[in-house]
Amino acid sequence: MDEPELNDTLRRAVEELRRPVSLGQNFAPRVLSAARRRRSPLAGAMDWLLRPRLSPLGGFVLVGAAAAVLLLLLRANTPAIPTHPVTRIQFVLRAPAARSVTIVGDFNNWDPSATPLATAAGSGGIWSVVVPLHTGRHEYAFVVDGRAWVSDPIAPRSTDQDFGAPNSVVTIS
Amino acid sequence: MDVTDVTDAELVAGALRGEAAPFAELILRHQDRMARYAARMLGDLRDAEEAVQDAFIRAHRALHQCEAPDRFGGWLFRILVNRCRTRGRRRRRYNETFVTGDVPVEPGVDHTAEQVAWREEIQRALARLGPEQREAFLLKHVEELSYEEMAQATGSSVPALKMRVKRACEHLREQLAEVVDG
Numbered sequence: 001m002d003e004p005e006l007n008d009t010l011r012r013a014v015e016e017l018r019r020p021v022s023l024g025q026n027f028a029p030r031v032l033s034a035a036r037r038r039r040s041p042l043a044g045a046m047d048w049l050l051r052p053r054l055s056p057l058g059g060f061v062l063v064g065a066a067a068a069v070l071l072l073l074l075r076a077n078t079p080a081i082p083t084h085p086v087t088r089i090q091f092v093l094r095a096p097a098a099r100s101v102t103i104v105g106d107f108n109n110w111d112p113s114a115t116p117l118a119t120a121a122g123s124g125g126i127w128s129v130v131v132p133l134h135t136g137r138h139e140y141a142f143v144v145d146g147r148a149w150v151s152d153p154i155a156p157r158s159t160d161q162d163f164g165a166p167n168s169v170v171t172i173s
Numbered sequence: 174m175d176v177t178d179v180t181d182a183e184l185v186a187g188a189l190r191g192e193a194a195p196f197a198e199l200i201l202r203h204q205d206r207m208a209r210y211a212a213r214m215l216g217d218l219r220d221a222e223e224a225v226q227d228a229f230i231r232a233h234r235a236l237h238q239c240e241a242p243d244r245f246g247g248w249l250f251r252i253l254v255n256r257c258r259t260r261g262r263r264r265r266r267y268n269e270t271f272v273t274g275d276v277p278v279e280p281g282v283d284h285t286a287e288q289v290a291w292r293e294e295i296q297r298a299l300a301r302l303g304p305e306q307r308e309a310f311l312l313k314h315v316e317e318l319s320y321e322e323m324a325q326a327t328g329s330s331v332p333a334l335k336m337r338v339k340r341a342c343e344h345l346r347e348q349l350a351e352v353v354d355g
Contacts, residue, residue, distance in 0.1 A: 005342040021212040028200040035233035
């Protein structure tokens with residue numbers, strides 16, 4: 001039932017349809033960034049509150065819910081937001097053949113376009129950027145030419161098992 | 174970091190531990206095949222990209238539900254098939270023409286006018302098929318899935334899928350013969 005269904009014309013068509021389709025160089029980092037983005041509960045609640053509703057009761061529900069949220073906010077004994085000291089850390093990667101290098105990590109929401117590294121002529125392909133980091137442990141990786149994820153060769157990895165941990169780790173104490 | 178020679182199951186385990194690079198590698202491994210299916214199914218590169226992105230994000234969120242990580246590709250494809258169905262339904266609801274955007278082409282390759290015309294005819298012929306027939310034809314003859322794999326990806330029975338493929342082939346043969354014969 002399989003191949004006899006395809007005459008010469010249809011075989012040519014199938015051959016054409018099997019040709020690759022590319023989604024662009026930055027597709028993987030973009031998707032990963034979106035996938036790892038965590039939505040805050042407050043953002044979810046706002047989405048729910050502001051979603052258009054067809055029911056005539058929707059408006060009352062919305063007002064009631066908003067009032068409840070307001071009461072909760074007024075009654076909440078919100079603690080002061082703790083302040084964390086910030087340390088400026090320089091990240092460096094030697095990549096002579098690279099056309100672009102960016103850094104992704106929990107500090108920039110794994111966004112490959114947020115933090116590009118710069119290189120200077122005559123530097124031998126040394127790329128660097130300074131990133132302000134709060135105290136604590138941060139995972140990161142370099143993205144070379146928008147596609148290849150590269151761990152920092154001079155930094156510890158996040159774990160040591162299996163295939164070697166992909167992310168590098170920097171700890172600010 | 175070298176995640177290129179490890180199995181999908183190992184990458185899934187890494188991603189479940191919260192590591193970024195294993196999932197990045199899963200995206201790189203599967204994105205081309207998914208892009209091809211979505212582009213042929215939806216007929217529009219922008220829609221295809223959104224469907225594939227949506228499928229990966231849903232897969233990432235539901236990774237703990239992937240019961241057979243060694244068959245991650247099949248599980249992911251099932252999600253993509255559903256995303257394409259949803260996008261297709263939404264588009265029909267808004268009465269949009271099927272081929273609305275760029276006809277998906279291979280990047281970095283020169284295309285003659287004849288090739289471009291042929292490609293457009295194929296895309297038009299695909300567009301005239303019903304979504305179920307188009308889906309079955311692409312899964313069978315372009316993605317080369319077995320009927321059992323197709324049944325898992327679509328939730329349809331094997332006999333129903335065989336019938337859809339047969340009908341799709343008949344329609345496409347007929348439409349493309351008109352083009353070839355002039």
